[in-house]
Structure formats: structure tokens, C-alpha cells
Amino acid sequence: MNRAKEKHAVGSDRYEIRLSGSGGQGLILAGVILAQAIGTIDGKNVVQSQSYGPEARGGASRADVVVSGDEIYYPKTMKLDLLLALTQEACDTYFRDMKETGTLIVDSNMVTQPPTQIYHGFPFIQLAKEEIGIAMVANVVSLGTICELTGIVSKKALIEVVKMRAPRGTEEKNMKALELGFKIAKEAKK
């Protein structure tokens, strides 16, 4: 389960992340937040890209982030170290892009048929609705979880960028969402 983290602990390796789900779940913004935190605050190299086109309207949507301590040559993902899937469709589509040793994190309510036994499942959308009051912040909850589980981004950087990027008036809700993400991941690790 922690293989991805160990690999990352080496430091300079390339680490590839895909945040996927359906359009409107805020995954592109989540990708930008993650990239900004890792790139501008944690000080690693980072490339963020996304799929454009009709799929951005309700179909499968994705944001990719490539992280490395060294110069990043090829900017797109080749084999994923981490896949976050908030829908079954996204999980089915992108699972085959993962490394065998990769980490899969899914929304356990949405992805009812995970393609593997080895994965982390959290009810991100339900928790966002119940504990924060809006389903929209599920993307931020999942960022917190990614941070806690993989260590690919520092908590400090993530907190700073979520604060910066949150629309005015929603800072508090977003910070709560992030803390919730940290918490559920920590509990799962026990």
C-alpha cells in the first residue's frame, strides 16, 4: 500500500498523478491546486495538464500532474503512480494507465466495482455533503487524503494554496474539507 510513498521518498523520481471523475467535480481546479502547491511552495518541478473538449461537460474529466525533483522532459503522464477516480467510468477508463505498483484512491460510493483488491476507498462526495454541507468540496477532501496517504505534497503547501485559491467566502469550508481529508486518510492508515 505504501510502495508509492516509498518510491517517492527517494526524492528525485518522476511521479505521475491523475485526478479523474466527471465534468463539474472540480478536478481540474484540484489538479491546479496540487501542482501549484508542489511547484511553487514545495519547490519541485511540476507539469499540470488536462483533457479538453466535450468530455469536460459531464463526461469523463481528468487533470494530470507530473512531479519530479529533476527536470521534467515529457510533460504528459506515461504510467500513473496515483489515480484518483470519483466515478466508476473514470476508474474503468484510466485504471489501465496505472503502474502495477501505483496507488488507487476511489470514491467508495461511486466506484462500486473497483478493478483491483488493492485500493483506498473513501465516500468523498457523501462526506463533503454531510460534514461540510456542500458536495462541491469533495475535490478538496480528496486532495487532503492524497496528501496524507502519499506525502507527494506537503500539508503546509496544500493549506496555503487552498486558502489562496478558494473563492471569497468559502475559505472556511474549504479548509474544513481539507482537514477532513487529512483525518480520514490518517484513520485509514491505522
Place this chain on the structure above:
Amino acid sequence: MELKSDVIHQYLRPKKKFPHVWCSGCGLGVILGSMIRSIHSLDIPKDDVVVCSGIGCSSRLPVYVDFNTLHTTHGRAIAFATGVKVAKPRLKVIVVTGDGDCLAIGGNHFIHACRRNIDITVILANNWIYGMTGGQFSPTTPTEKFGSTAPYGNIEQPFNPCDLAISAGASYVARSTVYHVDQLDKMITGALNKRGFSVVEVLSNCHTYFGRLNKEGDPVTMLNYFKKHALPVQAWDKVPEEKRAGKFVTGLLHDVEKDEYCDNYEKLVERLQAKMESK
């Protein structure tokens, strides 16, 4: 009193590019003279005048005058002029164009410049035909008239350039002819004085093509046509509909005050900069 011809010579390029390209008797010479007299009467420094044109007989005019002159591509003069004006709003920007240049290939730029109400004066020489390419029908060729590409008579409906300019949002619209020279001077002077998009349509004779293909004769015959068929706007408003038939209205047709594009942009910049300073 200064002779009008002396005035004109002060504004022609010292290294004259004469003889000009126009046929003898062409109305474009009258338009050239009228434009110069109008600029002179307003005392606009030569250095501050930009004359911009596209392609066609009328568009050869800028090369003869001692201003900043920009002879551009077919139909695009207004778009070039827009860039000049917005980058340096203190300049007086004039576009000299023809019916094909302005209303066919350049029609889109024309209506959008009207809509923006940018401070540019368009002098539109309308001779109902493409002269430079040899007499093809244009967007203003009257129905049933002949052109080299309308050998059996034109089946299309013509534009009324003034109506088009008014409905697209120009703030000053006038029509005159190369026969009514005093009126033409007044109309162009008024247009140059207007803060906003101003259009002066000048009916001009192309005896070489329009006159010949339509058997309407030499320059004098065509000028006589303008003389007989022009009805000043004051009279036009008074005569009954049936008496307007076959005639066209001249004079100042439209003159309204409205926000000008460069002024609005300047206000926007001032507003933003004040906001930044207060921060």
C-alpha cells in the same frame, strides 16, 4: 484671399508622384481637393493627419498628399486605421475608400467601425463600379445597370451606404457629389470636426467604365446627372414621395452625439488606474 489652387499645392507631396493614375475628368481629383481644403480650413497640422486607404482607384489618393499615409490591402483600410487611431488617439485619421473596397470586401470592417463609433472619418467615393479592375459591378451598382461582370444588366439590389452607416451606429453621415463642391467641402469639414465615426459618401463619376458600359456619356454628362438628380436634404424632407423618384438626397443626413471608442477606453484606463492607486 488665398487661391484655392495654392492651398492645394501646399499639401501635395514635394516629390510629386505625378502624373496621377486617374483618368482625365475623374471625380477623384475633386475629392482630393475637397479633402485638402477641409483639412486646411480646420488648421490641422500635417504631421497629425493620417490618410489610410485600401485598394482601388480612390485608394491611390494618399500617395499624392503630404501627410502620414498608409496604403493598405483591399478592403482593410478601416481595420488598419483603427489600429493607428487606438495606438495614438491624438492623430486625425482619415480613410479614403471606394464602393467596392468599403462595402464589399471591407463591409464587415465598415459596419463594426460604425458600431464602435471610433473617431475616424471615412470618405467613400461611390462611382457604382470597380474602376481599377475594369468595370465590374459593385455593391452600389443600381439594379439593371451594366458592368463587365453584369453583361446582361445587374440583377442584384444595391446598398445605400448612408443608410447602412446610420443603422450600424455612425455618428455623422453625409452625402454629396463631385459636382456640388462647396457642399462637399462643408460635409468633409463637418466630418473631420466630428468626434466619432463619420462617413461622407461622395457620388463620383467613372465615365471610363460606368459611363461607357451604361451609355451615360462623358464626365460633363455625368456631372450634369449629379446636378439634376441631387436633392438637398432640406428639400427632400418637404417633397412628396413621388417627386423623390429617380433622385437622391444630399447634405448632412445624420449627426448625433454619442460615446466615442477612444474616449471610452481612456475613461476605462483612468478608472482602473485610480482603483490601483487607491489600493
Place this chain on the structure above:
Amino acid sequence: MEKQVKLLQGNEACVEGAVMAGVRFFGGYPITPSTEIAEGMARRLPLLGGRFMQMEDEIASMASIIGASCAGAKSMTATSGPGFSLMQENLGYAYITETPCVIVNVQRGGPSTGLPTKVSQADTMQAGFGTHGDYRAIALAPSGVEEILYQTIEAVNLSEMYRTPVVLLLDEVTAHMREKVMIPSPEDVDVKQRRKPTVPPDWYKHFEISPTGVSPMAAFGDGYRFNITGLTHDQVGFPTAVSSEIVAMLDKLRDKIVKNAEDICDYELTEMDDDPKVAIVSYGIVARAAKQAVMMARDQRLKVGAVRPKTIWPLAVNRLRKLLKPVRKLIVAELNQGQLINMIKHHVDRRHTEIIPLQRYDGELITPAQILNKIKEVKHHGTQV
């Protein structure tokens, strides 16, 4: 001022570069995937006292930036394939009138409407020979977000120095991906200005043949009253049909670029120091895959290198020939059916160097794995290299 680190999209980096280089007029028309440049300029320029205009089409956009440049402003537009095609006639006007301006073309799949949201390099030839007539173009081709910022500045500088339009060739991927950018402080940015005339107005020739090959340029309203025309003209700027004047004008357009090609064009080299006999030539985003593939190949002890022209037009031919001298097998990788490869074939001695195409034009990137496979294929065929 402290250096700022920002996560920027390629198109956003282009806006930053343009603003730093002194662009104060932008005329454009919305088109995917370049629109973020127009949006960025619409936000930034009025704050700086500059002017952003959304024109009625790309023809007018191109016309407006030439007009603004004639009035003395550094000007720019941004577009993609269909819009770039519409700009071609007025782009030719900018070449013949030697008017500085920058045209950003964010390449997408074509022809026609093609693939608006997919990556392509199929405008490579158009960037060099898109408009009619004889002229030489400058086209820069960055391969990453930070480089977009610097090459935008370079594009503006080159246009001012050589009095010519400069094309900045981006693509859908570099334009939309986000990378970390060190924003330079203004004092660290070398900003060039066009040379102004020093002669009195009576002596001024807008197209004077000068020892540098580039004429000083007055702006409208500076007190130099001159004529600019898209007709073939003499040095003063009046139309001409005199044989010697026609030839002089056309030679000037050619020579100011060709004679300075070695200065204008630059290459990025990857693992070329040990004279590899197999190499990859590619530009823009494809060069990122090539670099990755070279690293992967070197890990497998395959001696391979990569050359990336940062400027597609003109190529520095002498330097390219020298660089490729030891190379026996040259893979030319590009996102089209073969455009860069023709230029390379033209310049490389094919008795010594075999040229092998690697092309992809389905709207997706060439991957490092594809290039690595090609390297292995090439290595295992023919002579031992």
C-alpha cells in the same frame, strides 16, 4: 525586486512575456486554443495604459496590429490555424512594409476547422511560407511554459530589431499545460526598441538601404511624413516598377533574415557531446518526448542524442550541418505528415546521413516510447552504429 515563482499556463506565460517586452497594443479574435492569450491581454493592457481590441475577425486583427505598430506601439495578436490562414494577406503586408509585430499561432489539427482542441505541428510550413510572394520569415518555437515567456520577449525583440513580423509557434499542449515559471524582474529582461531615424524629416527614407540591412523607423505623428504601401516600393516608400528598385526591395527582405540566420536561430542539444551516430531532430512539444526518449535510451546504453531548433524559420544552416556531421541516422519526429523533415533533408548531406521520419497526426503527442522504439529499430538495421 524578488523573483516570483508562479504556476502558469503556456498561454498565460505568453501574456507575461508580451507585457514585459513592452507590447501595448493587442488586436485579436477568439479562437481555441489561443483564447487565454486574448483574455489575459484584455485584463492586463488597460491596467498598463495599453490597448486591447477584440476585432471583428482575424483579418482585422492583423490589420489593427500593423496600424498600431505604424503609430509606434509594440503590437501583437494571437490565433490558431483558421485565424492564421485569414491573417496571411495582411501578414504579407507587414513583411513588405517591414512593420514589426508578433503573431502567436497556437497550432491545432487542420486543415480547415480540423481538431480545435488537439495538438499539431502542421502549420510548420505555413509559418515560413504562408503568404504569397518572396520573403523570409522568423518563427520561434518554444517547448515549455517558461520558455514561452522568454521566447515571447525574444519574438518582440526580434521583430523590433529586424523590422519584421515574427511568428511564435505554440501548440495546444504547451499553450494549455501549466508549469512553474520564475518570473524575471523587469531589470533582468533585455527589451529591444526599434531604431528611430536621426536624420531630418526631409532626408528620411522609410525603407532606406542601410549597412545593417535594417532601416530606422519613424512612427506616424513623429513629424516624419511618409508613405507606406503594400505595392513594391522604392526606398522612400513610393510605388515603383523600376527593375533595380524591385530587386533591391526583395533582396532586402530576404537578406536581413538570411544573413542573420546564425544569430537568430538557436539549438538546444541533448547528449550530443560524444558524437552519437543516431540522433533525433524535433521542435516544440515533440522535443520534450525526444529528450525523454534519449534519457531512456542512454539508460539502456544506447548512444543517441537530440537536437531541438528553438527557431524553425530561419534555421541556422551552417551550425546544423556541423552538429549533424557525425550523425549517420537522423530521426525527424513531428506532429504532421512531414514538414520539418523536408527542411532537414534540404540542409543535411544525405550521402552520409540517412533521414528517417517519425510522424503522428491523430491529435495526440508522439510518446517517448514511440521514439525509443524507433531508435531501437534504426539501431538494429543496417550498419553497426
